[in-house]
Amino acid sequence: MIYAENLRKEFTKIIKDPGLKGSFKALFKPRKEIVVAADNISFHVPKGEILGFIGPNGAGKSTVIKMLTGILTPTKGQCRINGKNPQNDRKKYVRDIGVVFGQRTQLWWDLPLVETYSVLKEIYEVSDENFKERMSFLNEVLDLKEFIRSPVRTLSLGQRMRADIAASMLHSPKVLFLDEPTIGLDVVVKDNIRRAIMKINQEEQTTVILTTHDISDIELLCDRIVMIDKGKNVYDGSLTELKKNYGQMRELTFECDNECSMSAETFKSGLHLSKDDIFIENDKNVFKIRFNSDVIPVGDMLNYTLSAARVKDIAVRDADIEEIIRRLYKEGAKPNE
Amino acid sequence: MNKIRKQYLPFVRAGVQTLIAYRMNFMGFIIGGLIYCFVMYYLWQAVFLSSGDGSFMGFSMTDMVVYIFLSNVTGQLTFSSASNDVGEEIRDGSISMRLIKPVNVDMSYLAAEIGAALMRFAVFAVPVMMGIEIYRYVVCETIMFDLVRFLLYLLSIVLAYLISFRVNLCFGFIAFYVKNLWGIGILKNSIINFLSGSLIPLAFMPEQLKIILEYMPFASMNYTPVMIYMGKYDIDEILFRLAIQAIWALITYALSKLIWFRAVKKLSVQGG
Numbered sequence: 335m336i337y338a339e340n341l342r343k344e345f346t347k348i349i350k351d352p353g354l355k356g357s358f359k360a361l362f363k364p365r366k367e368i369v370v371a372a373d374n375i376s377f378h379v380p381k382g383e384i385l386g387f388i389g390p391n392g393a394g395k396s397t398v399i400k401m402l403t404g405i406l407t408p409t410k411g412q413c414r415i416n417g418k419n420p421q422n423d424r425k426k427y428v429r430d431i432g433v434v435f436g437q438r439t440q441l442w443w444d445l446p447l448v449e450t451y452s453v454l455k456e457i458y459e460v461s462d463e464n465f466k467e468r469m470s471f472l473n474e475v476l477d478l479k480e481f482i483r484s485p486v487r488t489l490s491l492g493q494r495m496r497a498d499i500a501a502s503m504l505h506s507p508k509v510l511f512l513d514e515p516t517i518g519l520d521v522v523v524k525d526n527i528r529r530a531i532m533k534i535n536q537e538e539q540t541t542v543i544l545t546t547h548d549i550s551d552i553e554l555l556c557d558r559i560v561m562i563d564k565g566k567n568v569y570d571g572s573l574t575e576l577k578k579n580y581g582q583m584r585e586l587t588f589e590c591d592n593e594c595s596m597s598a599e600t601f602k603s604g605l606h607l608s609k610d611d612i613f614i615e616n617d618k619n620v621f622k623i624r625f626n627s628d629v630i631p632v633g634d635m636l637n638y639t640l641s642a643a644r645v646k647d648i649a650v651r652d653a654d655i656e657e658i659i660r661r662l663y664k665e666g667a668k669p670n671e
Numbered sequence: 672m673n674k675i676r677k678q679y680l681p682f683v684r685a686g687v688q689t690l691i692a693y694r695m696n697f698m699g700f701i702i703g704g705l706i707y708c709f710v711m712y713y714l715w716q717a718v719f720l721s722s723g724d725g726s727f728m729g730f731s732m733t734d735m736v737v738y739i740f741l742s743n744v745t746g747q748l749t750f751s752s753a754s755n756d757v758g759e760e761i762r763d764g765s766i767s768m769r770l771i772k773p774v775n776v777d778m779s780y781l782a783a784e785i786g787a788a789l790m791r792f793a794v795f796a797v798p799v800m801m802g803i804e805i806y807r808y809v810v811c812e813t814i815m816f817d818l819v820r821f822l823l824y825l826l827s828i829v830l831a832y833l834i835s836f837r838v839n840l841c842f843g844f845i846a847f848y849v850k851n852l853w854g855i856g857i858l859k860n861s862i863i864n865f866l867s868g869s870l871i872p873l874a875f876m877p878e879q880l881k882i883i884l885e886y887m888p889f890a891s892m893n894y895t896p897v898m899i900y901m902g903k904y905d906i907d908e909i910l911f912r913l914a915i916q917a918i919w920a921l922i923t924y925a926l927s928k929l930i931w932f933r934a935v936k937k938l939s940v941q942g943g
Contacts, residue, residue, distance in 0.1 A: 405767040407936045429773040440768045442685055444692040453681040457772055459674075485692070 686786025
């Protein structure tokens with residue numbers, strides 16, 4: 335369905351030295367630097383899959399999405415989606431895709447929301463019957479009724495985002511690109527949006543590529559994740575596999591009677607751990623230990639800590655993806671073979 | 672054809688609705704234009720009074736009044752905000768929202784503008800033209816209105832608008848290379864105002880310069896339709912001028928397409 339092959343995108347950036355002198359220098363003799371926003375990104379997404387596309391800020395996620403949607407032309411490499419090249423037959427290609435950029439809107443800013451939908455209906459040549467059916471479906475999952483007659487500029491962020499998502503789904507696209515669709519939204523709206531994505535994916539086998547920083551988006555929606563960092567592919571596989579590969583991190587929180595400070599050093603030497611396997615945070619009489627439960631079982635860790643400190647209370651937290659991603663980010667680009 | 676109409680008609684409609692949403696802006700535009708016309712009127716009256724015999728380079732004061740108002744109407748009808756719109760969208764990257772739609776990017780701008788142009792025609796151009804005809808009737812004591820000339824004027828206006836739109840579009844594409852268009856936008860407007868005859872009739876220019884300017888695309892944007900309406904051209908000349916307009920419309924069309932296809936490959940929407 336979606337094939338990306340060795341995508342690379344370079345931007346030319348003009349380097350300006352600080353100060354007025356620097357500005358003049360940049361005006362007459364600009365010093366240019368090539369920034370590689372995406373490098374050798376390849377992946378394949380089969381029909382009906384929801385792919386989570388993740389990475390830290392500035393990793394190049396949006397750049398890749400923009401190449402896949404035909405907005406940017408790759409410097410090298412190519413992509414094929416639905417058997418079409420987004421750059422060569424843009425107009426035909428975009429007919430089958432829906433796109434949401436969380437930071438922008440495709441809605442008609444000055445017009446009532448409903449007008450945008452009737453414009454989109456004509457542009458995508460949706461029949462009256464399909465349009466009606468579609469609108470009632472979108473109304474149901476995204477709750478558009480209450481603001482569909484208000485001008486778009488008066489909508490709240492949550493309303494606008496729901497409206498944008500609805501706009502991207504109106505013409506029953508085969509592929510949906512969602513670039514941070516849940517950014518800045520509250521739990522209820524996030525839930526609405528997730529339900530809409532899930533429903534459209536199940537009912538119409540829509541292929542979805544989703545970028546997000548919200549871990550629950552990934553855990554709830556994505557079959558597979560591709561992680562990129564500094565423009566490079568660092569991980570491609572399922573979430574469970576990622577959890578397995580990158581260790582089961584656990585978090586234990588201890589509360590002591592009085593102020594107690596535990597250092598990572600004591601644990602490292604006492605339990606023979608490497609520095610990647612244990613992290614400690616101290617805050618007065620509370621301290622948190624995050625450790626890799628593959629290397630040291632939770633029981634052993636508890637025993638060791640209990641023997642070392644007078645503990646009043648204990649809390650155990652499950653392994654979560656956030657921690658894994660934090661670890662991956664920290665380690666930086668470690669290309670997978 | 673029907674498909675094109677169906678696809679772009681919503682843009683026309685949205686253009687009208689946007690204009691209505693910003694009524695005050697639209698009114699300001701029109702009232703400002705009228706004030707400008709009256710300022711020009713008193714200015715030229717002073718020129719004509721001091722010339723003595725009431726005529727200047729083949730223009731009577733009556734001609735001049737018609738010219739001032741008509742050239743303003745023509746300017747409003749051929750007005751295109753494409754350079755600002757495109758420039759701004761390229762600069763802030765929102766042009767990407769147009770690229771993800773199965774429509775021609777330039778056509779979508781054009782359609783939205785046509786909506787606004789039709790509004791201007793109905794709300795501004797028609798009343799002012801009626802005013803001009805009443806004025807001419809009062810001064811000359813015969814009806815000067817000529818339906819054939821008026822229709823030719825409309826044809827000429829369409830061509831003038833297309834040229835204006837394409838020139839502005841090309842200009843907007845400069846935003847691919849330059850960060851802020853404001854300064855050179857003012858430069859562009861001054862050049863167009865001067866060379867298109869909307870500031871001073873090209874007939875008042877030195878003969879050689881006038882001949883050159885009449886062949887330039889700028890004259891096609893304002894001077895030609897005004898001259899047609901005023902009956903300053905005979906029918907052969909009208910056809911010749913329309914042909915020149917058509918040629919410029921084609922050239923500017925091709926140029927804007929060429930720049931677009933080259934520049935869009937360079938598009939760099941970073942962040943967001």
